[in-house]
Amino acid sequence: MEYTLFIVLLPFLSFLFLGLVGKRLTPRAAGYIGTVVLAISTCLSYITAWHYFTTAKVDGVFEKLTPLNFTWLNFTEKLHIDLGILLDPIAVMMLVVITTVSLMVHLYSVGYMHGERGFQRYYAFLSLFTFSMLGLVVATNIFQMYIFWELVGASSYLLIGFDYAHPEAVAASKKAFIVTRFADLGFLVGILILSFYTGTFDFERLTSGDASLFAGMEGLSFMGCSVVSWALALIFMGGAGKSAMFPLHVWLPDAMEGPTPVSALIHAATMVVAGVYLVARLFPVYYLQAPDVLVLVAIVGAVTSLYAAIVACVQTDIKRVLAFSTISQIGFMMVGLGVSGMEGREGLGYMASMFHLFTHAMFKALLFLGAGAIIHAVHSNEMEHMGGLRKYLPITHITFLVACLAIAGIPPFSGFFSKDEILAATFHFNPALGAVMSLTAGLTAFYMFRLYYRIFWNKASHRDHAPREAPGSMTVPLTFLAAATLVAGFIPFGKFVTSDSAEYIIHLDWTVAAASVAVALIAIGIATLFYRRESPIPDRLASSLRGLHAAASRRFYLDDLYLFVTKKIIFNGISKPVAWFDRHVVDGAMNGFATLSQRVSYSIRGFQSGQVQQYVMVILLGVLLIAVLALFI
Amino acid sequence: MEELHLEYYLVASAIMFFAGVYGFITRRNLLAILISIELILNSVDINFALFNRFLFPGQLEGFFFTLFAIGVSACETAVAIAIIINIYRNIRNIQVKNLEQLKD
Numbered sequence: 001m002e003y004t005l006f007i008v009l010l011p012f013l014s015f016l017f018l019g020l021v022g023k024r025l026t027p028r029a030a031g032y033i034g035t036v037v038l039a040i041s042t043c044l045s046y047i048t049a050w051h052y053f054t055t056a057k058v059d060g061v062f063e064k065l066t067p068l069n070f071t072w073l074n075f076t077e078k079l080h081i082d083l084g085i086l087l088d089p090i091a092v093m094m095l096v097v098i099t100t101v102s103l104m105v106h107l108y109s110v111g112y113m114h115g116e117r118g119f120q121r122y123y124a125f126l127s128l129f130t131f132s133m134l135g136l137v138v139a140t141n142i143f144q145m146y147i148f149w150e151l152v153g154a155s156s157y158l159l160i161g162f163d164y165a166h167p168e169a170v171a172a173s174k175k176a177f178i179v180t181r182f183a184d185l186g187f188l189v190g191i192l193i194l195s196f197y198t199g200t201f202d203f204e205r206l207t208s209g210d211a212s213l214f215a216g217m218e219g220l221s222f223m224g225c226s227v228v229s230w231a232l233a234l235i236f237m238g239g240a241g242k243s244a245m246f247p248l249h250v251w252l253p254d255a256m257e258g259p260t261p262v263s264a265l266i267h268a269a270t271m272v273v274a275g276v277y278l279v280a281r282l283f284p285v286y287y288l289q290a291p292d293v294l295v296l297v298a299i300v301g302a303v304t305s306l307y308a309a310i311v312a313c314v315q316t317d318i319k320r321v322l323a324f325s326t327i328s329q330i331g332f333m334m335v336g337l338g339v340s341g342m343e344g345r346e347g348l349g350y351m352a353s354m355f356h357l358f359t360h361a362m363f364k365a366l367l368f369l370g371a372g373a374i375i376h377a378v379h380s381n382e383m384e385h386m387g388g389l390r391k392y393l394p395i396t397h398i399t400f401l402v403a404c405l406a407i408a409g410i411p412p413f414s415g416f417f418s419k420d421e422i423l424a425a426t427f428h429f430n431p432a433l434g435a436v437m438s439l440t441a442g443l444t445a446f447y448m449f450r451l452y453y454r455i456f457w458n459k460a461s462h463r464d465h466a467p468r469e470a471p472g473s474m475t476v477p478l479t480f481l482a483a484a485t486l487v488a489g490f491i492p493f494g495k496f497v498t499s500d501s502a503e504y505i506i507h508l509d510w511t512v513a514a515a516s517v518a519v520a521l522i523a524i525g526i527a528t529l530f531y532r533r534e535s536p537i538p539d540r541l542a543s544s545l546r547g548l549h550a551a552a553s554r555r556f557y558l559d560d561l562y563l564f565v566t567k568k569i570i571f572n573g574i575s576k577p578v579a580w581f582d583r584h585v586v587d588g589a590m591n592g593f594a595t596l597s598q599r600v601s602y603s604i605r606g607f608q609s610g611q612v613q614q615y616v617m618v619i620l621l622g623v624l625l626i627a628v629l630a631l632f633i
Numbered sequence: 634m635e636e637l638h639l640e641y642y643l644v645a646s647a648i649m650f651f652a653g654v655y656g657f658i659t660r661r662n663l664l665a666i667l668i669s670i671e672l673i674l675n676s677v678d679i680n681f682a683l684f685n686r687f688l689f690p691g692q693l694e695g696f697f698f699t700l701f702a703i704g705v706s707a708c709e710t711a712v713a714i715a716i717i718i719n720i721y722r723n724i725r726n727i728q729v730k731n732l733e734q735l736k737d
Contacts, residue, residue: 611729
């Protein structure tokens with residue numbers, strides 16, 4: 001299966017080509033080149049998936065295949081960094097998800113970004129991002145993953161700040177880069193601790209369940225937790241940064257300043273699930289060596305999920321609503337992983353989490369692309385400029401509704417199946433946590449339908465001209481993703497991706513399913529009551545719960561807290577003294593040396609007069625001196 | 634008349650040598666400096682001839698060496714004068730104090 005290399009390599013070649021000669025191409029040609037190259041990559045990954053899932057099963061268990069692995073940097077016998085391709089069920093699933101969503105986004109951008117300045121540059125960056133993300137998921141070792149992890153962060157930075165003439169976009173890209181980079185610091189330290197004690201970066205060895213690898217870490221503890229727990233918690237910190245987990249989520253809502261297709265690709269479907277993928281990749285290590293960290297993962301996931309769902313209820317920018325909804329849904333995936341076990345029936349959470357990742361990628365990309373089509377039509381992100389759009393944008397309306405139903409968890413849309421499995425696993429783990437997640441699921445249904453009604457129903461805002469439906473290059477991806485959302489739930493996912501790679505037969509837990517559907521329907525009903533027509537109830541509710549409403553609108557003051565900590569405490573307390581020290585002590589010492597040597601040079605430069613006779617005089621005196629010394633000593 | 638000793642010649646040659654050195658250091662004109670260099674060279678030539686005459690009579694190496702040195706110094710003078718002419722063309726004089734651009 002060596003051809004899998006091309007899945008990863010083709011987008012990179014396309015990046016190089018578009019990046020180097022893009023300016024000489026017409027925008028249209030650049031867009032088509034990027035899209036066609038990615039279409040080839042997508043076909044290859046479908047072939048890989050088909051090939052893998054039909055042939056790689058040995059004794060009922062999917063094997064891990066390594067079609068390619070070579071040593072890239074060889075420092076010592078023990079310390080070497082490899083690059084390669086590892087295929088196992090989650091990697092293959094991610095290949096399919098990434099290439100599909102990326103292809104849809106490429107196609108969609110032809111219409112959406114039409115006439116933008118830097119169109120070719122945009123496509124080059126999209127290809128770079130796709131390349132890095134694909135490299136991340138097929139990484140054979142944790143260091144390769146880290147390399148691509150950083151590349152993903154860098155390309156995300158480039159894409160968020162694509163419209164560099166806007167100060168908000170620039171600030172958002174910096175914020176995203178700095179926050180995720182801060183989290184990656186934890187990731188790097190975690191990798192170093194883990195590999196220092198186990199002596200390997202290799203995923204296959206780390207996840208083989210071989211306890212002797214971790215023998216060196218036994219008995220070592222730091223601040224009451226074992227070293228392996230610390231290492232895994234730090235690695236999770238990296239994942240939490242990329243996946244926008246509380247309290248490192250602050251960058252994601254701001255990242256919505258980037259172009260909408262970019263939000264669909266990076267901040268909904270692919271990059272933000274990298275953290276989930278990381279935990280899933282190292283799941284056996286987490287489960288066997290540090291179950292306490294898995295509990296942490298579940299708690300962080302649940303807190304994030306609930307927090308983001310509450311905040312999403314009061315946002316007025318449609319992309320921000322979707323951003324918080326993404327954070328909330330990724331929280332669901334983290335909870336799924338956190339409550340999961342390893343073997344057989346216990347592995348429900350893991351399977352459900354991966355399933356949710358898969359379905360979420362489809363319907364969230366659909367929601368973002370739909371939001372893009374709406375923004376394209378009304379030229380605004382704010383809900384108050386929308387309303388009553390269902391007559392003008394029929395295709396967008398239907399596809400958006402499909403996605404809303406899916407995320408709300410209404411059968412037979414895909415979100416129902418995956419979310420329900422997560423809820424079942426959570427209830428099995430701890431009923432209280434299950435209740436919190438059910439509440440969150442209800443809130444999800446509420447804010448999604450609030451969004452839906454306020455865009456497509458409600459009172460139409462005043463418009464100078466009627467909004468027009470988006471061009472074909474934008475509606476085709478919408479339709480495709482809506483179809484995917486409709487059928488994805490019926491994929492027998494347990495056959496393909498499970499924690500122990502053996503088959504898992506999904507049984508719907510009907511009590512949980514019925515309860516969650518009931519909660520979702522009630523939430524949708526409330527949203528219908530509040531927002532289908534213009535109604536005074538939401539405002540009255542907001543004023544009676546003024547404190548909560550204000551706090552939620554300000555995202556519970558977390559951003560303000562961050563600003564306070566960075567601007568007031570860190571800048572004043574640390575950065576300013578450091579800057580003073582640098583300017584006055586470090587620079588002062590250097591400048592002192594420079595001034596001193598300059599002065600000395602000035603005083604002795606007279607020797608170099610250029611007057612030949614003077615030189616001869618000096619030589620002569622020197623010779624005489626030596627002669628005299630030779631005579632008398 | 635008393636026999637002429639080697640030392641007399643050597644003293645004369647040394648005086649010539651230092652006259653050359655003095656001239657080289659103090660003269661301001663390039664041609665005068667060139668003449669001073671000739672003085673230095675000739676004083677050395679005298680030494681060669683002397684030592685051959687007084688210490689190794691019957692041999693000719695010293696004399697020949699002297700002839701070679703004179704030939705070489707003639708060539709060197711030709712080159713030096715060519716340089717001086719070029720300098721004159723460039724800066725319209727041959728005062729050594731004006732020749733200091735090479736320090737930069």
